[in-house]
Amino acid sequence: MINWRIEEEGFDQERISSHGNKFLVGNGYLGIRGTLPEYEKKEFVAVNLAGIYDQVGDGWREPLNAPNGLYTYLRLNNKEYRLPQSEPEQHKVSLDYRHGVYERSTTWNAAEGRLTLLTQRFASMDEKHLICMRYSIKVEDESEQEIDAEIFTGIDAEVWDINGPHYDELNMRTNAEGNTADELIMVTGTTHESGDQVGVYETYRFDPMHQQEIVIEDNKILRRLTFKMKPGKEYQLFKFISVYTSKDHTDYEKLGRELVSASKHTGYQKKLELHSKQWEKLWCNSEVMIDGDDEAMEALNYSLYHLHCIAPRHTDHLSIAARGLSGQTYKGAVFWDTEMFMLDFFLFTEPEVAKTLLKYRIDTLPGAKKKAEYYGYQGAFYAWESQEGGYDACSDYNVTDVFTGRQMRTYFKDKQIHISAAVVYGIMRYVNYTGSLELLADGGAEVILECASFYYDLLVKKVRGDRYELHDVIGPDEYHERVNNNTYTNRMAKYTFDSAIQILRKLVYQDVRIEERLKDRYDLTGLLEQFQDASDRLYIPEPDQKGGVIEQFDGYFALEEVSIEELKGRLLHDKEYWGGAYGIATHTKVIKQADVVTMLNLFSQDYEEEILSKNWEYYEPRTEHGSSLSACMYAILACKCHMPEKAYPFFMKSALSDISGKGKEWAGLIYIGGTHPASSGGAYMTAIEGFAGVHLEQGELKIKPCLPPGWNGMSFPIIYRDELYRVEITKEQSSIHNLGKP
Ligand code: BGC
Numbered sequence: 001m002i003n004w005r006i007e008e009e010g011f012d013q014e015r016i017s018s019h020g021n022k023f024l025v026g027n028g029y030l031g032i033r034g035t036l037p038e039y040e041k042k043e044f045v046a047v048n049l050a051g052i053y054d055q056v057g058d059g060w061r062e063p064l065n066a067p068n069g070l071y072t073y074l075r076l077n078n079k080e081y082r083l084p085q086s087e088p089e090q091h092k093v094s095l096d097y098r099h100g101v102y103e104r105s106t107t108w109n110a111a112e113g114r115l116t117l118l119t120q121r122f123a124s125m126d127e128k129h130l131i132c133m134r135y136s137i138k139v140e141d142e143s144e145q146e147i148d149a150e151i152f153t154g155i156d157a158e159v160w161d162i163n164g165p166h167y168d169e170l171n172m173r174t175n176a177e178g179n180t181a182d183e184l185i186m187v188t189g190t191t192h193e194s195g196d197q198v199g200v201y202e203t204y205r206f207d208p209m210h211q212q213e214i215v216i217e218d219n220k221i222l223r224r225l226t227f228k229m230k231p232g233k234e235y236q237l238f239k240f241i242s243v244y245t246s247k248d249h250t251d252y253e254k255l256g257r258e259l260v261s262a263s264k265h266t267g268y269q270k271k272l273e274l275h276s277k278q279w280e281k282l283w284c285n286s287e288v289m290i291d292g293d294d295e296a297m298e299a300l301n302y303s304l305y306h307l308h309c310i311a312p313r314h315t316d317h318l319s320i321a322a323r324g325l326s327g328q329t330y331k332g333a334v335f336w337d338t339e340m341f342m343l344d345f346f347l348f349t350e351p352e353v354a355k356t357l358l359k360y361r362i363d364t365l366p367g368a369k370k371k372a373e374y375y376g377y378q379g380a381f382y383a384w385e386s387q388e389g390g391y392d393a394c395s396d397y398n399v400t401d402v403f404t405g406r407q408m409r410t411y412f413k414d415k416q417i418h419i420s421a422a423v424v425y426g427i428m429r430y431v432n433y434t435g436s437l438e439l440l441a442d443g444g445a446e447v448i449l450e451c452a453s454f455y456y457d458l459l460v461k462k463v464r465g466d467r468y469e470l471h472d473v474i475g476p477d478e479y480h481e482r483v484n485n486n487t488y489t490n491r492m493a494k495y496t497f498d499s500a501i502q503i504l505r506k507l508v509y510q511d512v513r514i515e516e517r518l519k520d521r522y523d524l525t526g527l528l529e530q531f532q533d534a535s536d537r538l539y540i541p542e543p544d545q546k547g548g549v550i551e552q553f554d555g556y557f558a559l560e561e562v563s564i565e566e567l568k569g570r571l572l573h574d575k576e577y578w579g580g581a582y583g584i585a586t587h588t589k590v591i592k593q594a595d596v597v598t599m600l601n602l603f604s605q606d607y608e609e610e611i612l613s614k615n616w617e618y619y620e621p622r623t624e625h626g627s628s629l630s631a632c633m634y635a636i637l638a639c640k641c642h643m644p645e646k647a648y649p650f651f652m653k654s655a656l657s658d659i660s661g662k663g664k665e666w667a668g669l670i671y672i673g674g675t676h677p678a679s680s681g682g683a684y685m686t687a688i689e690g691f692a693g694v695h696l697e698q699g700e701l702k703i704k705p706c707l708p709p710g711w712n713g714m715s716f717p718i719i720y721r722d723e724l725y726r727v728e729i730t731k732e733q734s735s736i737h738n739l740g741k742p
Pocket of ligand 1: 322330335336337476478592593626627629678
């Protein structure tokens with residue numbers, strides 16, 4: 001049994017940033033960092049919005065943080081009580097991650113008595129534009145003496161940005177001119193680059209007798225609520241906040257105002273119930289139960305909580321950023337993380353969301369074609385760090401050298417060509433698991449053909465010999481840049497050719513709808529011939545004769561052999577970048593993250609188990625696991641090699657990445673802190689596809705359990721081809737029950 005709550009006692013300034021991630025609440029439209037209501041931009045407060053970006057000058061283009069409508073602090077007899085300024089006697093923050101409800105409780109020894117402040121808030125899962133908060137205060141004291149209390153509450157438009165400020169204009173107002181007792185306060189920010197409007201609307205309910213005055217200062221519009229407070233009595237303020245942008249609706253302002261007014265009318269408690277009900281619905285199709293290991297069950301479901309918080313359910317074409325909705329790190333951009341690490345969770349629990357993620361890739365095909373064209377290639381080269389329209393936000397200089405302060409040329413954008421194959425992989429996986437050809441008919445088929453054309457154009461055709469190669473690429477291990485024949489990349493390119501061939505065959509023999517649309521634009525027979533030839537001749541490095549190890553790229557085996565510990569000893573600075581031109585790992589066999597191992601996971605059926613385990617054993621000690629994407633790949637492959645005891649620590653590392661808060665926060669001098677949804681998705685994949693061994697056999701859902709020591713069983717739902725199944729695994733037996741339509 002788990003209690004679905006994580007909490008931390010005590011106040012520590014050092015934990016402000018990690019708490020922001022750990023206690024995040026979100027609903028896919030927005031994410032609110034787990035910060036206190038009185039916090040400001042220096043405490044990394046963010047109401048991070050999905051899919052809307054802005055660029056200022058030469059700074060990185062990044063997603064918007066909305067003005068913070070939760071902003072509230074307290075004053076008693078002219079003295080402020082807020083963190084981090086005033087030392088508390090007790091402090092606790094907690095998250096009910098079954099229902100996405102954040103709470104704080106702080107006690108101060110105030111001159112007036114023992115002051116307790118409790119706050120609770122949620123980003124409504126029922127109404128994606130709505131945020132609600134309850135703020136209660138109580139002073140306990142023997143005396144009957146009344147206290148002069150003031151609550152300052154409103155919207156803080158002094159927003160935390162990494163590369164901002166993004167609002168050129170801030171319009172702060174109430175909804176009736178000159179009347180200080182207004183119902184609503186609002187802020188509209190106009191973005192720098194494209195003049196989008198972000199509107200935040202707030203109203204409140206505070207029943208005790210009080211006076212209200214509107215104060216506008218320092219980019220904040222606040223209500224100053226003054227009242228006489230009696231010791232022993234609890235005072236509750238309720239806030240209703242809505243966030244809309246001009247991209248959501250032309251009438252966004254009207255919608256924003258109406259939503260908060262209606263929510264106030266409905267009341268906080270009812271809104272909380274509706275919100276919680278939606279969360280319960282989500283868990284019906286996603287909760288994973290583990291018998292015998294509560295710590296793992298908690299960490300895993302907490303990971304799933306984070307995936308639920310960032311699922312774009314409010315639209316049918318949006319993807320998820322590498323750091324979810326936890327802020328502007330990684331430019332709020334979409335990486336291969338989505339298709340390769342997060343997709344399966346949605347595919348198995350909410351296929352509609354999986355489709356939304358892939359629709360984003362279909363919609364951004366023009367951007368991918370433009371990128372390919374820029375480099376002089378045919379087809380579609382997807383953005384390494386994709387924003388709106390497929391714009392590649394990845395900069396040429398993604399890392400700052402800690403010694404010189406100069407920017408270092410990195411080639412992630414230009415050379416991580418495996419991104420296009422990840423998109424193909426996602427679409428094909430959707431097709432295989434849902435059995436629906438709809439995505440293909442809606443543009444997915446073109447995406448696959450265009451990606452295959454891109455790889456076809458990149459093939460290096462040897463003058464001697466008849467094999468094709470791929471040169472000058474970066475594989476998942478980013479420390480070794482510009483290598484030839486990265487096995488992962490080559491194999492994924494072959495997979496892309498094979499998928500395109502499958503599509504083309506389907507076109508010819510089955511799906512008339514797709515064929516009709518494509519045949520005017522493509523020479524289908526010609527493409528089929530080309531892709532078949534490419535697939536047959538593309539070089540895929542084989543396990544070496546002696547040890548069965550597959551070389552990660554040409555020349556890898558000749559690099560320096562050094563242990564990770566020894567390599568670490570060569571660091572001159574703790575934030576030094578390990579890869580690129582002069583990195584300490586560049587000339588060694590030490591790799592950043594699973595590379596060959598990722599390939600083996602995807603294509604395990606092509607190899608003997610002995611080869612899988614030999615490669616696991618070879619590469620693991622050489623892997624720094626410098627990316628949170630790495631551990632789960634080792635965990636899954638360990639399961640495939642029947643080594644669940646070896647898989648377990650890697651699984652836990654993935655599942656705990658946001659609870660432990662130990663993730664890497666710096667790449668060179670660049671802040672990369674935030675939540676780790678790919679790691680969460682990887683933990684899910686390990687549990688379901690690794691420990692439970694869920695897989696397809698001739699189109700049928702099968703399991704092949706391989707539980708780690710201490711686990712007595714597992715039970716979880718899974719959606720396959722529009723039917724809901726329940727998988728039950730015990731030590732004695734395992735079964736899959738069909739429960740009908742989800
Ligand atoms: C990893 C990439 C990953 C990116 C975003 C990098 O550190 O090397 O593989 O896509 O982070 O999570």
